[in-house]
Structures are given as structure tokens and as C-alpha cells.
Amino acid sequence: DTAVSQTPKYLVTQMGNDKSIKCEQNLGHDTMYWYKQDSKKFLKIMFSYNNKELIINETVPNRFSPKSPDKAHLNLHINSLELGDSAVYFCASSQPGNRKETQYFGPGTRLLVL
Amino acid sequence: DAKTTQPPSMDCAEGRAANLPCNHSTISGNEYVYWYRQIHSQGPQYIIHGLKNNETNEMASLIITEDRKSSTLILPHATLRDTAVYYCIAPKPYGNKLVFGAGTILRVKS
Numbered sequence: 001d002t003a004v005s006q007t008p009k010y011l012v013t014q015m016g017n018d019k020s021i022k023c024e025q026n027l028g029h030d031t032m033y034w035y036k037q038d039s040k041k042f043l044k045i046m047f048s049y050n051n052k053e054l055i056i057n058e059t060v061p062n063r064f065s066p067k068s069p070d071k072a073h074l075n076l077h078i079n080s081l082e083l084g085d086s087a088v089y090f091c092a093s094s095q096p097g098n099r100k101e102t103q104y105f106g107p108g109t110r111l112l113v114l
Numbered sequence: 115d116a117k118t119t120q121p122p123s124m125d126c127a128e129g130r131a132a133n134l135p136c137n138h139s140t141i142s143g144n145e146y147v148y149w150y151r152q153i154h155s156q157g158p159q160y161i162i163h164g165l166k167n168n169e170t171n172e173m174a175s176l177i178i179t180e181d182r183k184s185s186t187l188i189l190p191h192a193t194l195r196d197t198a199v200y201y202c203i204a205p206k207p208y209g210n211k212l213v214f215g216a217g218t219i220l221r222v223k224s
Binding site for chain 1: 146148152155156157158159160163199203205210211212213214216
């Protein structure tokens with residue numbers, strides 16, 4: 001069984017469109033994250049949710065809106081896509097408790113904006 | 115997060131031990147050292163973490179110097195599937211996030 005899954009795996013779209021990426025974890029974790037890995041391969045955190053509440057927002061443009069319907073799901077909606085949004089987006093989750101640095105990552109969603 | 119410094123790349127022969135160094139001279143007393151790796155086209159994978167004592171699990175061993183200013187990740191018998199980017203991270207305690215640097219590209223060669 002896949003622990004952290006993301007859909008879709010690949011997403012090709014035109015500039016200006018709106019798209020969503022979905023993430024689900026079956027590990028029973030309370031905290032979920034979105035990371036972005038750009039063409040230079042640097043991995044940066046975007047958002048973190050704990051029990052459906054936003055706890056980290058790393059100065060991401062407000063075109064990006066995360067939504068957590070329950071603690072097992074964290075979706076990312078992107079409005080008015082721009083060329084610079086092309087990247088690989090990774091979802092992750094971490095165990096309950098105080099230390100959340102042990103994180104489990106999904107396989108990534110490769111977004112290409114044309 | 116404490117700043118970490120890693121060599122940009124390393125090569126290792128298949129079947130030999132791979133020793134990946136990391137400097138973290140500004141690490142504070144309650145900051146753990148974490149290691150992750152990212153195999154090509156996959157998500158990052160947790161490997162191991164430690165505070166003061168050496169640690170070992172089914173994937174690797176972590177050796178932390180007594181002054182905690184550096185550490186070494188050891189893959190005892192590297193295989194071609196261990197070719198990946200390895201990240202050493204010393205996250206701020208309870209900061210709830212990981213800050214990834216450039217890491218070390220480990221190439222295991224037959």
C-alpha cells in the first residue's frame with residue numbers, strides 16, 4: 001500500500017489555467033506538507049497543515065491555496081498558472097507528536113506550464 | 115536551522131562502504147542531525163537521524179563527533195540503487211519543516 005500518494009503524476013497545462021493537485025496519506029499522521037522542487041533542484045517548503053489547520057505558509061503567492069478536508073488529505077489548488085510554476089510538487093506527512101522532522105514524501109507531481 | 119555543509123559530489127565503488135560527511139559547526143544542543151536522500155525522479159526518503167550518540171538502522175549508520183560539529187553517514191555496502199542526492203539537515207526543533215540544501219550527489223559505480 002502506498003503511504004503517501006499524489007495525483008496526478010504529470011500535469012501539462014496552459015498559462016492562465018487553474019489546476020489542482022491531490023495528496024493522500026494512509027499513515028495516520030496529523031501533519032501534512034507541500035514542497036516545491038524547481039528546475040535547479042532545490043526543494044523548498046510551501047505549506048504545512050496540522051489536523052486541518054494551516055501552520056506554515058512560506059510566503060507563497062496567494063494564487064496557491066491549500067485545502068485540507070481531513071487530516072489524511074491535503075490538496076493544492078493553483079489559480080492563473082504562470083510559466084514559473086513549472087516544477088515538481090511533493091506532498092509529505094509526519095508523525096504525531098512534537099518532533100516532525102521525520103517526514104514521508106509522496107512520489108511528486110510534475111507540473112509543466114506552457 | 116543550523117547551517118550544514120556537504121561536498122557537492124562523491125563516487126563509491128559498488129559493494130564498498132560509502133562515507134558521506136557533513137559539517138554543522140553551528141548546531142545547537144537540541145538540534146538533531148537528519149539525513150534524507152532523493153533517488154532520481156522520486157520523492158525524498160528519510161534515512162536516519164541522531165542527536166549525540168551514533169545510530170544504526172537497516173539503511174545506514176550515523177556517526178556524530180563528540181563536539182557535534184560534524185557527522186558521517188555510512189552506507190556499509192553501497193549498491194547501484196544507492197545512487198542519489200543525500201541531504202544532511204539540522205532542523206530547528208519544533209519548527210515543523212525541513213530546509214534542504216544542495217546535498218551530495220553520490221554515484222555508486224560498478
